[in-house]
Amino acid sequence: MAELKIKSKEECKYDAIALGEVMMRIDPMDVPTPKARMARIWHGGGETNVAEGLSYCFGFRTAVVTALVDDGIGRNIENQLREAGVDTSHIIWFNTKGKGNFSTDEKGTLMNGINFTYNGKGVIPSKTEYYRAHTAIREIKPGDIKWDEIMPYTRSFHCGGIFTLISPTSSEVALEAYKKAGEYDVFKSFDLNYRSKVEPNKERARNINKSIVPYVDFLVGNQSDFFDAIGYESKPVKDSDPFDVWLESYAEMLRKVAKDFPNLKIIGTQLRGALTADRINWGAVLFDVQEDKIYQAVVREGIEIADRTGGGDSFMSGVIAGILNGKSSADAVQWGAAHGILVQETPGDTSMVKQSDVEAEVKRAMSGGGVSALR
Numbered sequence: 001m002a003e004l005k006i007k008s009k010e011e012c013k014y015d016a017i018a019l020g021e022v023m024m025r026i027d028p029m030d031v032p033t034p035k036a037r038m039a040r041i042w043h044g045g046g047e048t049n050v051a052e053g054l055s056y057c058f059g060f061r062t063a064v065v066t067a068l069v070d071d072g073i074g075r076n077i078e079n080q081l082r083e084a085g086v087d088t089s090h091i092i093w094f095n096t097k098g099k100g101n102f103s104t105d106e107k108g109t110l111m112n113g114i115n116f117t118y119n120g121k122g123v124i125p126s127k128t129e130y131y132r133a134h135t136a137i138r139e140i141k142p143g144d145i146k147w148d149e150i151m152p153y154t155r156s157f158h159c160g161g162i163f164t165l166i167s168p169t170s171s172e173v174a175l176e177a178y179k180k181a182g183e184y185d186v187f188k189s190f191d192l193n194y195r196s197k198v199e200p201n202k203e204r205a206r207n208i209n210k211s212i213v214p215y216v217d218f219l220v221g222n223q224s225d226f227f228d229a230i231g232y233e234s235k236p237v238k239d240s241d242p243f244d245v246w247l248e249s250y251a252e253m254l255r256k257v258a259k260d261f262p263n264l265k266i267i268g269t270q271l272r273g274a275l276t277a278d279r280i281n282w283g284a285v286l287f288d289v290q291e292d293k294i295y296q297a298v299v300r301e302g303i304e305i306a307d308r309t310g311g312g313d314s315f316m317s318g319v320i321a322g323i324l325n326g327k328s329s330a331d332a333v334q335w336g337a338a339h340g341i342l343v344q345e346t347p348g349d350t351s352m353v354k355q356s357d358v359e360a361e362v363k364r365a366m367s368g369g370g371v372s373a374l375r
Contacts, residue, residue: 003265003290004187004217004265004323005185005187006155006156006187006323006324007154007155007185007186008155009155011153012153012154012155013061013153013154014061014062014063014087014150014153014154014155015054015060015061015062015155015156015324016050016051016054016060016061016062016063016154016155016156016157016158016320016324017051017062017063017064017065017090017150017151017154017156017157017158018047018048018050018051018062018063018064018065018157018158018159019047019064019065019066019145019157019158019159019163019173019174019177020045020046020047020048020064020065020066020137020159020160020162020163021045021046021047021048021066021113021132021135021137021162021163021166022043022044022045022048022064022066022068022077022081022113023043023044023045023077023112023113023114023115023130023132023135024041024042024043024073024076024077024112024113024114024115025041025042025043025044025114025115025116025117025309025348025349026039026040026041026114026115026116026117027039027040027041027042027116027117027118027119027347027348028116028118029119030119030121031118032118032124032127033116033118033127033129036116036118039116040347040348041076042080042347042348042349042350043076043077043080043081043349043350044309044310044348044349044350045066045162045349046160046161046162046163046191046193046195046313047064047158047159047160047162047163047191047313048064048066048081048086049310049313049314049317049349049350049351050158050189050191050313050316050317050320051063051064051086051158051317052064052081052084052086052317052350052351053313053314053316053317053318053321053339053343053350053351054317054320054321054324055084055085055086056084056085056350056351056352056354057317057318057321057339057351057353057354057355057357057358058317058318058321058325058355058358059085059355060321060324061087062085062086062087063086063087063088063089063090063150064081064086064087064088064090064091065090065091065145065150065177066091066092066137067091067092067093067094067102067135067136067137067139067140068091068092068093068094068112068136068137069093069094069096069104069110069111069112069136070093070094070095070096071096071112073111073112073114074093074112077112078091084350084351090145090150092136092140092144092145094110094136094139102136102139104136108134109134110134110135110136110139111131111134111135111136112135112136113130113131113132113135113137114130114131114132115128115129115130115131115132116128116129117129117309119277119278119306119307119308119309119347120277120278121277121278122276122277122278123276123277124277125277126277126307126308126309128197128309130197132166135166137163137166137167137170138166138167138169138170139167140167140169140170140173141169141172141173142169142172142173142176143176144173145173145176145177147176147177147180147181148180151177151180151181151183151184151186152184154181154184154186155186155187155324156186156187156188156189156320156323156324157177157178157181157186157187157188157189158188158189158190158191158316158320159174159177159178159189159190159212160190160191160192160193161190161191161192161193161194161195161205161209161225161229162193162195162198164208164209164212165195165198165199165204165205165208166198171208171211171212174212175211175212175215178190178212178215178216179215181215182215187217187218187323188215188216188217188218189216189217189218189219189220189316189320190212190213190216190218190219190220191220191221191312191313191316192209192219192220192221192222192225192226192228192229192230193221193222193225193229193312194221194224194225194228194229196228202228202231205228205229206229206230206231209229209230210230210231213230213261213263213264214261214263215263216261216263216264217263217264217265217266218264218265218266218267218268218319218320218323219257219261219264219266219267219268220267220268220269220270220312220315220316220319221268221269222269222270222271222272222312223237223246223269223271223272226253226257226269230257232253232256232257233253234249234250234252234253235248235249235252236249237249240273240275241273243271243281243283243299246271246273246283247271247283247285247294247296250269250271250285251285251287251294254267254269254285254287254294255287255292258287258289264289265288265289265290266286266287266288266289266319266323266329267286267287267289268284268285268286268287268315268316268319268333268336269284269285270282270283270284270311270312270315270336270337270340271283271284271285272308272311272312274308275302277308278304278305278306279302279303279304279305280302280303280305280308280344281299281300281301281302281303282299282300282303282311282337282340282341282344283296283297283298283299283300283337284296284297284315284333284336284337284340285297285333286319286329286332286333286336288329291329293329295329295330295332295333296333297333297334297336297337297338297365298334298337298362298365298366300337300341300365303341303345304345305341305344305345306344306345306346306347307344307346307347307348307349308344309348309349310343310344310348310349310350310351311340311341311343311344312340313349314336314339314340314342314343314344314351315336315337315339315340316336317336317339317351318332318335318336318337318338318339318340318358319332319333319335319336321335321339321355322334322335322336334362334365334366335358335362337365338358338359338361338362338365339351339353339358341361342357342358342361
């Protein structure tokens with residue numbers, strides 16, 4: 001592992017803090033949204049999913065920094081976070097009385113974000129439809145969050161490319177947070193996580209994200225994120241190409257990114273080849289910049305999944321868990337890949353497995369074993 005400056009657990013209150021939007025997810029299960037008559041309620045957010053994975057699966061002390069409207073939906077989201085062991089004391093609550101700096105009305109002028117996500121099946125792709133244009137988190141500005149009261153007691157900080165593009169001021173809030181994290185020697189991670197539905201203008205996305213990356217230690221993106229979010233293109237590959245072809249394509253690109261951003265210590269990529277909506281090839285790599293070496297997780301081919309949402313976030317939390325536990329890059333990438341595939345095999349955006357499950361999946365995948373019933 002590259003030499004990393006990570007504060008000890010004993011001197012900190014939090015192992016990880018995540019800044020981002022969190023939404024209520026309405027899941028119509030196996031029925032496409034237009035025909036749905038029943039649904040399940042989950043929650044999720046590209047950044048906050050990482051904190052929740054670190055808490056629920058790996059037992060770390062985590063918190064989320066976000067903003068919610070103080071209504072039934074907001075409190076439902078808070079309760080789900082608390083059930084996973086996440087500290088919610090840093091949520092900024094917008095009251096509905098129209099009084100104070102953080103306030104709105106009772107008619108939904110500001111709202112909590114909601115999405116409808118249909119998982120897809122076979123050749124019918126998954127589809128997410130968002131209601132997030134007027135969410136409370138969009139109103140947060142630099143100076144609203146007291147980072148000097150949080151960062152001194154935090155080991156690692158995470159944010160991502162969804163939050164940086166969610167509003168005209170969100171990138172400024174993220175940059176403020178990363179600078180403060182640097183002042184207090186906090187390990188800093190960032191997931192490029194580009195969403196065209198959040199920001200269709202790729203040039204704007206690239207300019208914003210490239211202003212953030214110089215403050216980051218650990219950068220992650222999927223197959224297309226590096227191009228869409230910061231403009232680095234790799235040789236084209238097909239979903240059906242062997243993993244070695246994917247790896248060769250990405251290795252060259254990752255080295256270009258590392259050269260242009262010498263602050264980066266680790267760069268990660270999860271590689272997902274979607275064969276159908278519910279069957280994928282899944283792999284992952286970590287590029288240790290100091291060692292100039294790429295570490296590869298076991299490739300899982302033709303794996304049936306239940307819900308692809310949150311797989312990348314769970315890869316990230318698995319890798320961060322390995323780093324915080326002092327694991328090598330070789331071990332951390334195995335943890336990330338295992339956690340990522342396990343979360344995709346359960347419903348919802350967030351982790352429903354424990355560290356022992358991750359370790360068992362690493363062992364199974366590395367030995368080439370099958371899956372036995374537990375009785």
